[in-house]
Each structure stands twice: as C-alpha cells, then as structure tokens.
Amino acid sequence: MQNAFTRSPLLSAALLAGLSAAALVAPAPAQAATPTISTFACPLDNGGGRFYCFVVFNSDSPATVAWSGRGMTINETGRSDFYGYCSIGSQHTQTVTITNASGSVTRTVTFLCRGGPIIL
Numbered sequence: 001m002q003n004a005f006t007r008s009p010l011l012s013a014a015l016l017a018g019l020s021a022a023a024l025v026a027p028a029p030a031q032a033a034t035p036t037i038s039t040f041a042c043p044l045d046n047g048g049g050r051f052y053c054f055v056v057f058n059s060d061s062p063a064t065v066a067w068s069g070r071g072m073t074i075n076e077t078g079r080s081d082f083y084g085y086c087s088i089g090s091q092h093t094q095t096v097t098i099t100n101a102s103g104s105v106t107r108t109v110t111f112l113c114r115g116g117p118i119i120l
Contacts, residue, residue, distance in 0.1 A: 086113035
C-alpha cells in the first residue's frame with residue numbers, strides 16, 4: 001500500500017528537509033541566574049574606627065558589587081574586599097549587594113565599632 005510519502009518523492013524530500021531544518025533550530029537561551037554568595041565575613045580586624053569585610057560570590061553573568069558606607073573597595077572576579085570606617089562606640093550596619101542582569105543578593109550585618117588598635 002502506498003501513502004503520500006511513497007507516492008510523491010518531491011513531497012517526501014520537502015517534508016524531510018523541513019523536519020531537518022526544524023531540528024536544527026537552537027533552543028532559547030537559558031535565563032541567567034541571580035548571583036549567590038558563598039562567603040560573607042564582616043567585620044574582620046575591627047578597631048580604631050576601621051574594619052575589613054569581604055564577600056565571595058558566584059555569578060554566571062557580569063556582576064557589580066556595592067558596599068554601604070565610607071571606605072575603599074577592591075573588586076576581583078567573584079570576590080570583593082571592603083576597608084571601611086565607622087564611629088567608635090556606635091553600632092555600625094554594613095551591607096553588600098551583588099547585582100547581575102537577573103537580580104541581586106544582599107547581606108547585612110550590624111556590629112559594635114571598636115576603638116583601640118587595628119591590624120590591616
């Protein structure tokens with residue numbers, strides 16, 4: 001018994017070509033993920049109105065890092081260091097936010113800003 005495929009070689013070739021082209025269409029690109037934080041250490045070496053914090057993060061697309069407060073930031077791929085200032089004797093709140101095209105992640109800590117010596 002013959003069907004449309006065996007009766008018409010041109011129709012068979014056209015259908016196969018269409019199926020092959022459809023199979024070659026690339027899938028839609030995957031949505032990038034929101035960054036994740038694997039390590040957040042803050043404060044370290046807190047004293048003399050100064051402190052040190054760092055964050056280690058993962059992002060599958062370009063990311064920016066923003067720290068709250070006054071200080072100096074050193075950014076590397078997947079890591080950021082912050083050398084900050086605080087008012088001795090007061091509670092200090094420090095926040096870091098990592099943002100990429102898909103969203104952001106934030107970590108916040110509050111600590112007592114100590115006087116005395118600091119080792120940096």
